[in-house]
Amino acid sequence: MKGVVAILGAGTQGRRLAYMWSSRGRPVNLIDKRSDALEAALLEVERFRTTVGKKTRHQGGTVTTFGVEKLDDALSGAWLAVENVPESLELKRSVVKQLDGISGMDTIIASNSSSFTIQEIIEDLELKSSHRCISLHSYWPPETPGIEIMGTKITEPEIIPLLMKECKEHGFNPFHVKKNSSGYIYNRIWAAIKREALYVAAEGVATPEEIDEIYKDVLKTPKGPFEQMDTVGLDVVKDIEENYAKKRKALPQEPRDLLARMIQEGKLGVKTGEGFYKY
Template sequence: MTTLTSLSSKAVTILGAGTQGRRLAFMWTRLGRPVYLIDQNNEQLSRAWTDIQSLRSSKEFEYISKDFDSWGSVSLTPASSSDFKKALRDSWLVVESVPEKLDLKRKVLEQLSEASSPESIIASNSSSYSISEILQGLKVKNNERFVSLHSYWPPETPAIEIMGSEQTKPEIIDLLMEETRKHGFQPFHVRRQSTGYIYNRIWAAIKREALFVVQEGVATPKEVDDIFKNVLKTPSGPFQLMDVVGLDVVLDIENHYAEDRAGIPEEPRVLLKDMIAEKKLGVKTGRGFYEY
């Protein structure tokens, strides 16, 4: 009889070889188990392998491989190849790590539902959409095996949040808590449905209030960042971090919170819209709350 525990000795498939995907591949090969890293862009796969090797050779992250003999293999798999279906059949866990677009994530999860083994756990790495939101209206096989598995910036920030839907089997949560911990993550169980999970929900409130302070003319972005860093002893302030993320992305996330919860003030979003209209998106355009 196949059990969840016996499944966990098989491979992990990660769909999306971007920055998150390649860092997840690094983490999930810690115990010598194989990972399939899938992307439709061959250049993205090549860059991913270079980054994975760099992470493995970094002295800063030697603790990840401590007490283990060797890394697991990473199979760089084009999404168009026949190996894609083999990867899904061989994997106990399939993680989508595609761009943060709801329609795209829904399309991907439908495809994974059809092509994967019926016993495989299917997880979304979405930072703003819960698995319940993504699955809403979709016809998928065995919806009790779907889960949100949101990571931050592994291995530097190994926190990972695990949130099921009302249909998710409790034993899947237990297994993921155990396996993520073994692979060097620090797992946190999100016990109820929560837009933004745990950390991002709290961080959203900090960002929103920081924007409100500037919009009202109480302080400048630099003054907010300086007092934030002075009190909390952090290397960056809210506006510096928003510039890194991209103000268009910050606005998309704020709009999502506003749709989900009544009473969220509009003023912070107005400020973001004004910045975006001036093509001040942050680091990626060279101008945001700061110049780069």
């Protein structure tokens, strides 16, 4: 597939996606309202190229940065536009509508949302390309290359196989989510694990450190649930949990209350230097 991949949002996930989509020599346009985020993103992409890229034969496509005031230019010639804005349904709906209004008729508009389905995002929006809107949720590339592709009942049939092919060629490990599913495949399973881990800690049954240790001891994984939540960001974890809670009324409040206390203390995880652990 020729043409540009436009990525809106140069945060942690956006810069990782910029690396992946440029890994086969194709151009990426990275967009953000903050110039410092764009500068940091370019440094991160270069770091991946000199580390991970040496093993995967990275071909070094260009990554060009744009401020949001130049969104029209950034979307020019894009075959794929991916939004990576914060996990707010209203914000994502607004961004997708904006992308739809600016991008070409053939552009696939994708959301990287971890908890909102593309069906929720585009519902009742007047879009010219709703049949070309899709969920394209990645995890932690390049270390974790899993990516989930989920359409709607009106998604053009050729889009899913095209994205399965393109994602695989760019180093992702793609999975097709065959039905509308809040949380996709993996996140539904992971949500139950992290929620119960938070509940155990909130009740004082064990500390986060102890929970992580027994989790790693039994399952032989490199990180426990609290270490993983710190990496993602506790504010993001809470936003996702709040969304699940709106859809599943029986979920316990205690895990969200614990996250709220951590956030109020400024402990968001790795990005602030302290979460359940210090960094």
